[in-house]
Amino acid sequence: MAPRKSISVSDRIGALEECAIKFKDHLIDTSGVALTAILRLAVAQCARDAVYCKECAKELPRDACLRPGTKIYGKVAAIHHSVPRLEGVSDQAEQVIVTIVHTMVNHQGRMDKDWYDDSLEAISKVGLVPESVQQQEKRHCLVISAFAEIMCIATMSHGINMAFLTMGRPVPRLPSQDEILGGTAHGQGPLLLDWSTILKKAPTQDLSVAFAYHFKQGDIDKKSKDYLRISEKARRDMKVYGDPLHPSICLVFAAEDIWMLHHMESIYYIPEKDMMALFRTRLDPTVRCANEFSRFDVEFVAHEVAANNNCGY
Ligand SMILES: [Zn+2]
Numbered sequence: 129m130a131p132r133k134s135i136s137v138s139d140r141i142g143a144l145e146e147c148a149i150k151f152k153d154h155l156i157d158t159s160g161v162a163l164t165a166i167l168r169l170a171v172a173q174c175a176r177d178a179v180y181c182k183e184c185a186k187e188l189p190r191d192a193c194l195r196p197g198t199k200i201y202g203k204v205a206a207i208h209h210s211v212p213r214l215e216g217v218s219d220q221a222e223q224v225i226v227t228i229v230h231t232m233v234n235h236q237g238r239m240d241k242d243w244y245d246d247s248l249e250a251i252s253k254v255g256l257v258p259e260s261v262q263q264q265e266k267r268h269c270l271v272i273s274a275f276a277e278i279m280c281i282a283t284m285s286h287g288i289n290m291a292f293l294t295m296g297r298p299v300p301r302l303p304s305q306d307e308i309l310g311g312t313a314h315g316q317g318p319l320l321l322d323w324s325t326i327l328k329k330a331p332t333q334d335l336s337v338a339f340a341y342h343f344k345q346g347d348i349d350k351k352s353k354d355y356l357r358i359s360e361k362a363r364r365d366m367k368v369y370g371d372p373l374h375p376s377i378c379l380v381f382a383a384e385d386i387w388m389l390h391h392m393e394s395i396y397y398i399p400e401k402d403m404m405a406l407f408r409t410r411l412d413p414t415v416r417c418a419n420e421f422s423r424f425d426v427e428f429v430a431h432e433v434a435a436n437n438n439c440g441y
Contacts, residue, residue, distance in 0.1 A: 143295070147395045148288045148300035154388050155281075156303050156311035158359075161321050161383055162274040164256050165313035167221065170214040171278050172285040174225050174301050177211040178233035179289065184209065188235060190436070200238045201246035204231045215305055220254040228275070229282045237437040241339035247275055261320060265330070269323035269381070272331065272341045276382035280389045287396060319357060323381070326355045331381075340378035358383045365390055398426070 149169070160168050178184070187207045194203070205227040214222045229249050231239060248271050251257065255268045285302070292299040301309060308314055323331070328349050330340040345367065365387035366380055379386050 130156075135165075141295070143395055144291060145300060147392055148292075151284050151288060151388065151392065152300065152303050154184050154385075155313070156307050157313055158384050158388075159313045159316045160273075160277050160318045160385065161275050161381065162270040162318055165308050165311060166216045166305075167225070168277065168281055168313070168342060169303060169305070169308050170217045170222070171225055171229060171281045174211070174214055174229040175233060175282040175285040176289050176299070176302065178209075178226075178230045178286070179293075180211070181230060182210045183207050184230055184234040190235070190237070197227060199246065199248070199252065200231065200235065200240065200243040201227060204235060205250075218255065221256055224250045224254050224256065227277065228278050229324055232279065232282055233286055241335075244275075248272065251275055258320070261298055263322075263324075265324040266322045269327075270320065273321070273381040275340075276379045277385055277392075280382045280385035284385075284389055284392055285391065291396060321357065321383070321386070322354045325349070325352045338378050341381070342378045343380070344377070356410070362387045 155165065155168055155172060159165070163171070169243070184204075184207060188203060205223065207230070209226055209230055211226065214225065217225065224247075227250070231243065240267075251274050252267070252271045256274045257267060261267045289299050303311070323408055326349060327343050329346050331343045331347075333339065333341050362383045366383060376386060376390070379389070410421055
């Protein structure tokens with residue numbers, strides 16, 4: 129079999145840029161499940177700014193040893209983060225967004241179950257989910273959705289930022305406030321899905337799977353009215369990620385964002401078939417897959433990620 133033709137560097141950069149533009153359009157055109165378009169833009173902007181936060185590095189260095197039982201949410205919330213204001217967001221909502229996003233970007237190795245639970249509690253208190261949603265179960269699920277939306281959007285925005293900073297190329301821009309205010313997502317508002325009617329049983333927190341709430345494929349009532357309000361492409365994506373062993377299962381509450389995240393992964397991440405090619409060669413370090421990267425390249429990236437996040441990845 130002829131070796132697969134590798135793509136050129138300029139093709140690769142073109143594909144990364146095209147996907148970054150798609151992410152910008154996604155923020156303008158796609159309604160979130162729980163968050164308004166303005167809040168979603170604030171999250172994306174916050175992820176871009178967080179990398180430059182001097183106070184995060186000073187107040188909570190990655191190698192600092194904390195007293196056992198320290199609550200990370202409170203610790204990060206107490207930092208006076210050195211970042212610009214988030215446009216169009218209340219002070220309280222901004223504090224919650226900054227705390228969650230700066231933890232994800234700058235203190236990722238410290239995220240634990242208490243941090244997750246504290247994040248949900250903070251989201252529920254500051255009006256990130258509209259006060260008009262009163263029904264308790266619906267509201268609780270929308271708080272879970274708001275958290276998943278923040279995670280998905282921050283991950284995509286941060287990923288694009290770091291990829292282009294690493295390449296030494298200009299970082300593709302986010303939408304302006306005016307573009308957001310003139311877009312479909314702002315016009316329609318969030319979907320405010322009622323998960324209590326989409327799911328046959330309440331979402332679970334099963335620590336053998338994850339500390340975040342999740343549901344499985346079989347839990348969805350596919351005839352429910354609110355399930356059919358989710359876009360077709362997002363519903364297709366939900367089918368693939370219903371496996372309880374799949375880490376993204378917890379992010380499915382951000383139904384309209386998880387497909388975009390998976391799309392981005394398919395372009396920014398190493399394709400699975402290439403990744404597995406490394407293992408098929410019994411990890412021979414001299415073998416390169418698709419003429420693009422070798423086992424050494426993969427291990428170098430893994431080592432840097434682990435060192436940076438102070439974790440055992
Ligand atoms: Zn910070």
